[in-house]
Amino acid sequence: MPLVNFPPTLLPPHLIDLRNEVREFLNQEIHNDAFKPTIDGWLSGYSPEFSKKLGHKGWLGMTLPKQVGGQGKSPLERFVVIEELLAAGAPVSAHWVADRQTAPLLATLGSEAQKNKYLPGVIRGETYFAIGLSEPNAGSDLAALTTKATKVDGGWLLNGRKIWSSGAHFCHAMVVLCRTTPLDEKNRHAGMSQLVIDLDQKGIQIRPIHLISGEHHFNEVSFEDVFVADDMVVGKIDQGWQQAMGELAYERSGPERFLSTLPLFTEMVRLAQQRQNPIVLQAIGKLSARLLSLHQLSLRVTGALSRGESADTEAVLVKDVGTRFEKEIAETARLIFSAEEFDAEDSDISPQLASDYQRFYQKAVLQAPGFTLRGGTNEILRGIVARGLGLR
């Protein structure tokens, strides 16, 4: 048995049909100008209309059990759908966190009240969630968080700050990881709980934090004596760390960890059809080989999860390799087609293609620092891989 294991996964015919159906739908949407493909669409492509269309198609909450209104599909079915959405650069950021991690968390550990209140809206593409993990002084060292909930009659009073909460300004709710028992330095992971918080309540302030691109995705969310009813505790009190780590597993293994800049690569290949030289061809060949490898890695991790096999180390490893690839696309783009090449008035490259390429490239470069930070820095991920290899 190799140290890391990626057993082959073959999509059954009905999933190939599903892939084609999604692909056809997206082509039609692009053709109808329903959306413009974008880089990093799962962070920055906000379109509630599009999210509702996906809900209508039955492509949200696919893996949720039927009892809560889901379809009880395997992770592979969702994988096929989201791979197509990401590859097309579709605007999926509104519902992304809710569909990826909050809904599965609530379906598994949530109370009946939580399931009834939130899951139907997630499945319709109308209810959006933000992540409430990082804090100003708790980044890679998440267990250092200090946001705390204090027991009061009938519920909890929440105080503290969460940061880097993408989309909190448009999201309806957030799952907050907080301390419900004071920190014990000998057992730092104990005493945390997860609470579901509606973001339109009294005592909540959402401050925008703009990225280097000028775009607004990040927020700082502060809580001041926010009342949280007992039935909004997710799972068990003081078991929040283990629950949140389970949530991170959903966050780390998906194809969004290698497809964020694919629309730029697609344009690169289109341009290369008009501008051929060995440097361009070799660069495209090398990136294509990496793309294929990442698709296979991600597919095989999802296949293993679908079969109920564990693939913790493998999922983390894919994120490390995949996010570096996302950056490499941007770096290659600027080297093989320089901006100056498009400027000549008699250029054989159409102005549309040239401007799409420039737009994608600039956005890819400006978003790139985030690729290897979000959802666990690559240094932290490699530490986890090292543990899986038996090094620590």
Added chain:
Amino acid sequence: MTASIQSDAQQTDPLIENTANQIFKQHCSFETTSALEQGQWSESLWQALQQSGLTSIDFPEALNGSGAQSLDAFNVIRLAGYHAAPTPIADHYIASKIYQSLHIELPDDPVTVIPPSQAKHLKTTQNNDDLILDGLIKRIPWARCASTLLIPMEIQNQTSIIFLSRSDLTLLEHCNIAGEPSDQIHFDNFKVSAQQIKTCVLTSQQLTQIGALTRSALCWGALEKLLELSVNHAIERTQFGRPIAKFQAIQQDLAELAGEVASTAVTVDHAIRGFEQSPEEGSYIAAAKVRAGETAGLAATIAHQIHGAMGFTNEHPLHHLSRRLWAWRDEYGSEAYWSDYLGKSLTQSPQLSLWQWTTQQ
């Protein structure tokens, strides 16, 4: 909760894998692999592989082969890479595809193929019924150990195979960077009769692809072993009072190595499975050879860094793997050749878009 999905993918045969592993373990000691570089190849290893049917795994039963899947044949080639086996099993496999296409039985003794990239340097002249060969051909894998040598030639827009018996040839012994036989033959007004030439449906390009896939599979196996050796060394080697595995700098390097090895493994595996389905397709083999070649260099660098000075010596087995990786990444086309090929296939009147190509199974 979720619908259960079985893995419908073809599986490798564990019996074949176990048999191959046992034979390789028994015959591939540090000494036998080192002995290759002193000019002694392991005939007993070849005998054992041949007698177990492992040199003709996917050769048709009707022609006395084992009639198994190509997946299993490449699995054995991967294991040969893992064990740094001093044996021409990969080149014999390329030859077997020629015999298979001609519907003739495969010899028991090793057969080697002159790579088309070398064979094209031969000058041919027709002299009545004979063909006259002239020119110096280099880098012929394992020629000195083979009973038969095959030369693929493009003659009148058709691929022909010239069958030569080694006993009729004078070899100049050379080695590749790993010390594996990589011999030369000087053809000087060398006569080949019409009976020695057979037209073949496999093109030179297809043979190059098969060759590249064998080298990719060898690299895959060697990379797995290299990762294992490096991880084990980091755990066993103590400095500053603790295993070097405990240092984050070492952990980061090994995690990167694991990622690249896995990335290569799945790409080569995917290409092997593709070869079983459509043997003429070159693009997935191209991707496999590009990934294998890129990772070979990186992996050798990291593994030697982790192993320190000891791994840089002849006494340590690491070089049996690292030097093979350096050799195999250049045989049957480097990353430069195959990335160019893949770039062309995706941009010059492509049948599939980039994303269709990626997700095709």
